[in-house]
Amino acid sequence: MTPRETAGPEQTTGPWRPTWSPGHTRPGLPPLTMVHDRSDDYAFMAAALAAHTPASGRITIHPTPVAGAPAALAHDVLRSLGKHLPPHGSPEAVGWAAQAEIAWRVAAAWMSALRIGHVVVTRTHRISSRHFEHLFALRELTGMRLTLLCHGPVPPALATALSALEYETVHTLAAARRTLAAIEPADPPTAARFAWWEAAAHFPPRPGEPCFWLPARRTPSRTDIQAASRRLDLDANVLPLPAVGRFPPEPDEHTMLLAHRLHARIVHPVHAAALALRILTGRPQAQLPHPATPGTNTRTEPGRWTGIPTWAVDLIEAGDCFGNLDRPTRAEGPLRLSGWDQTAVTEAARTCALHELPAPGSRRGRTRGRPGSTRPGRSTPTTR
Structure with missing residues (x-):
C-alpha cells in the first residue's frame, strides 16, 4: 500500500508532514501492540532483532540511544532499510539532521515502495514524545502494523502517547514471539523481486x-x-x-x-x-x-x-x-x-x-x- 493510496484529502494541497493528533486515528489500521519487557530480559530484545526480515515485509528499528534530533528516529528507520546516510560530522550529515520533515518523507517513500507492512521498534522507553508523534504519523500514512518493545517501567512519554490509542499489551516472551512474527501485508514482497x-x-x-x-x-x-x-x-x-x-x-x-x-x-x-x-x-x-x-x-x-x-x-x-x-x-x-x-x-x-x-x-x-x-x-x- 502506497502513500498515494492511504493519504487523506489534506495530502492533495501540500507536502505530507509527520504530524499526528490524538483522537484522530484513521479507522481500520492494523493492530498496535506494546510488548512490555518488565524485567529487561535480553531474550525479548533478541526476539525483536531476529524478527528483522525485510524480504517478508517486516523490519526492526533499533533507535540510537539518547538521540534527540527531530530526524533521529527517521534516520534509524532508513538504516533498518539498508540505506547509508552521510558520515557523521560531514556537512551533508548536518543537513539531514536539520530536515526532519524531508527525512520522514524519505523514510515513508522507501517503506511504501519496499512493501514494509510491519515495523518493530525496540527501546521505546528511550523515545521522546516528539518521536512518538512522528512514528504514529508514519503509521497513519502507510497503514503499517506497529509493535513497540518497552524495557522496564513504562515512561511518561510512552504512557501519554498510548493513552490516545487502542492497543494491546503483551507481557510474556511466548506471546511476544507470536506478535513479532505476525504480518499481513496488503502487497507482500515476492521472491522474484530484486533482493536488495x-x-x-x-x-x-x-x-x-x-x-x-x-x-x-x-x-x-x-x-x-x-x-x-x-x-x-x-x-x-x-x-x-x-x-x-x-x-x-x-x-x-x-x-x-x-x-x-x-x-x-x-x-x-x-x-x-x-x-x-x-x-x-x-x-x-x-x-x-x-x-x-x-x-x-x-x-x-x-x-x-x-x-x-x-x-x-x-x-x-x-x-x-x-x-x-x-x-x-x-x-x-x-x-x-x-x-x-x-x-x-x-x-x-x-x-x-x-x-x-x-x-x-x-x-x-x-x-x-x-x-x-x-x-x-x-x-x-x-x-x-
Whole structure:
C-alpha cells in the first residue's frame, strides 16, 4: 500500500508532514501492540532483532540511544532499510539532521515502495514524545502494523502517547514471539523481486573499488574512453554494463554489483530514481523521464512496475512515492531536478563509482583534470 493510496484529502494541497493528533486515528489500521519487557530480559530484545526480515515485509528499528534530533528516529528507520546516510560530522550529515520533515518523507517513500507492512521498534522507553508523534504519523500514512518493545517501567512519554490509542499489551516472551512474527501485508514482497537486502555495499566506498561508465545513447570511441580514464585518473577496474535498452530483466554479475550500491549508498529516493533512469535511458539529467512514466513502461494494478529491470523497480517507485508526498499536485512530464538535486545526483553517481563518458567527438575527455581533483569513489552524496 502506497502513500498515494492511504493519504487523506489534506495530502492533495501540500507536502505530507509527520504530524499526528490524538483522537484522530484513521479507522481500520492494523493492530498496535506494546510488548512490555518488565524485567529487561535480553531474550525479548533478541526476539525483536531476529524478527528483522525485510524480504517478508517486516523490519526492526533499533533507535540510537539518547538521540534527540527531530530526524533521529527517521534516520534509524532508513538504516533498518539498508540505506547509508552521510558520515557523521560531514556537512551533508548536518543537513539531514536539520530536515526532519524531508527525512520522514524519505523514510515513508522507501517503506511504501519496499512493501514494509510491519515495523518493530525496540527501546521505546528511550523515545521522546516528539518521536512518538512522528512514528504514529508514519503509521497513519502507510497503514503499517506497529509493535513497540518497552524495557522496564513504562515512561511518561510512552504512557501519554498510548493513552490516545487502542492497543494491546503483551507481557510474556511466548506471546511476544507470536506478535513479532505476525504480518499481513496488503502487497507482500515476492521472491522474484530484486533482493536488495541480501548483500550490503561497502560504505564509505573503498578506494580502488571497481567502477563503471554511465551508459550513453551513443558509444564514444576508444580514444575518448582512454582520454576520459586519464582525466579521471582511474585507478580501478572499469566494469562493463549492458547497452542502453538492452538491460535484461534480471541483472548480470556486474549490474548486480552496481544495483547493490544504488540501493545502499543513495538515501534520497528521487536521486536514486534519477540515477537509475540515467542508467536505463542514457539520457542526460535534464532529459530524464518522470518516475511515474519511465519511457514506455507501465504499472500493474497493485502499483508495481513492469517492463523495466527488477533491480530498478523499487528505486523508481520510491522516487515516485517521495514526489507524491513532497509535491502531491506536481504535473506529469519530464523529471524536474533543481540545481541542488542535479548536484546531488552527480555526487551520488560518484559515490557509486559511476563516471560519465564524454560525448562522441567531445574534447572534454582529451584534457586532464586539475591537480587535486576528487578521485572516484571517495566523495559522499550531497543531501538536503
